[in-house]
Amino acid sequence: MNILDIRNLTIELETDAGLVRVLDRFSLQLAEGEIHTLVGESGSGKSLLAKAILGFINPKWKITADRLWWRQYDLLNLNPAARRIITGRDMAMIFQDPSSYLDPNDKVGAQLRESIPRGELSGIYLKRRADRQTRAERLLHRVGIKNTEEVMDAYPHELSEGLAQKISIAMAIAHNPKLLIADEPTTAMEPNTRAQIYRLLTKLSASQGMSILMITQDLTAVIPESKQMSLIYCGQLMETGPTEQLMSTPAHPYTEAMLNMSLYHQQSEPKSRLPTLTGAIPTLQHMPIGCRLGPRCPYARKACVQQPALRKIKSQQFACHYPLRDGDDHE
Numbered sequence: 194m195n196i197l198d199i200r201n202l203t204i205e206l207e208t209d210a211g212l213v214r215v216l217d218r219f220s221l222q223l224a225e226g227e228i229h230t231l232v233g234e235s236g237s238g239k240s241l242l243a244k245a246i247l248g249f250i251n252p253k254w255k256i257t258a259d260r261l262w263w264r265q266y267d268l269l270n271l272n273p274a275a276r277r278i279i280t281g282r283d284m285a286m287i288f289q290d291p292s293s294y295l296d297p298n299d300k301v302g303a304q305l306r307e308s309i310p311r312g313e314l315s316g317i318y319l320k321r322r323a324d325r326q327t328r329a330e331r332l333l334h335r336v337g338i339k340n341t342e343e344v345m346d347a348y349p350h351e352l353s354e355g356l357a358q359k360i361s362i363a364m365a366i367a368h369n370p371k372l373l374i375a376d377e378p379t380t381a382m383e384p385n386t387r388a389q390i391y392r393l394l395t396k397l398s399a400s401q402g403m404s405i406l407m408i409t410q411d412l413t414a415v416i417p418e419s420k421q422m423s424l425i426y427c428g429q430l431m432e433t434g435p436t437e438q439l440m441s442t443p444a445h446p447y448t449e450a451m452l453n454m455s456l457y458h459q460q461s462e463p464k465s466r467l468p469t470l471t472g473a474i475p476t477l478q479h480m481p482i483g484c485r486l487g488p489r490c491p492y493a494r495k496a497c498v499q500q501p502a503l504r505k506i507k508s509q510q511f512a513c514h515y516p517l518r519d520g521d522d523h524e
């Protein structure tokens with residue numbers, strides 16, 4: 194069952210050059226307990242999508258959607274107070290740089306204790322304080338930290354990058370969210386630490402039935418446990434579906450190009466340059482009309498000045514007039 198259902202979400206921002214569509218009819222569905230990876234180059238609108246889901250919205254942004262549903266809640270039509278309650282209760286986010294999340298002036302223990310929801314503690318002050326401490330230690334155990342006393346007594350800058358990220362995950366899951374948005378949580382980490390963080394997130398998702406929207410810029414960061422994947426380019430959905438299927442038989446030229454790019458980088462001694470995209474990502478003020486990949490796409494033709502509708506082959510969906518594989522049933 195889809196716990197998050199986004200259909201044709203559009204976000205327009207006011208810039209010096211006028212109103213710009215940073216998300217253009219973007220759709221995404223996330224099932225309960227599922228890990229779904231959103232892949233897109235820098236500036237493609239991934240963080241804005243996360244903000245729209247969490248409700249961190251500037252009142253000046255123009256947001257429309259056929260559907261922006263979280264569980265049974267129609268998020269766009271909730272009043273701000275109700276939305277804040279639902280987001281605070283059900284959702285959490287972690288970031289690329291955990292230190293942006295942690296207060297540098299406060300010891301880790303104090304911050305962890307503070308992250309435990311007040312409503313879950315009862316009794317007199319001394320009991321609540323002791324319970325907070327026990328809950329904080331338990332949180333550390335859940336993220337695989339054993340030397341709890343030492344870690345709680347440290348300031349954030351005294352922690353390694355991986356440890357700091359584990360603390361930010363512990364704080365994010367303190368209220369048992371149903372959705373965790375992980376915005377490039379391992380970028381710039383060394384491979385071992387990266388693998389540890391991924392293992393931890395996968396374990397948490399499996400043990401708590403927590404859905405995770407994993408955000409990344411490149412396909413090499415897509416973990417096998419992420420059964421679903423979506424690719425976004427300049428605010429438009431290019432392709433979405435089962436990760437394995439998209440990796441083995443991409444239908445969209447963008448998915449193919451991203452795959453080629455990641456294969457190229459994985460070669461220890463790259464000999465041949467696999468075909469990827471030419472040119473550069475357009476600026477916000479100069480978005481192409483129709484399919485925004487058009488000017489960089491090797492298969493583009495006249496029809497691409499019209500934005501393609503989403504088409505479907507089994508569970509794989511893509512927005513392309515000239516896909517690498519074809520299907521019959523249109524959505």
Ligand SMILES: Nc1ncnc2c1ncn2[C@@H]1O[C@H](COP(=O)(O)OP(=O)(O)OP(=O)(O)O)[C@@H](O)[C@H]1O
Binds near residue numbers: 206237238240241410
């Ligand atoms: N508040 C804002 N006002 C104006 N433009 C914005 C604002 N926030 C984001 N943008 C622009 O919207 C586009 C999408 O931004 P976003 O941060 O969502 O990209 P991203 O895919 O998350 O990139 P990255 O991977 O580098 O974080 C970018 O061109 C960005 O400059």
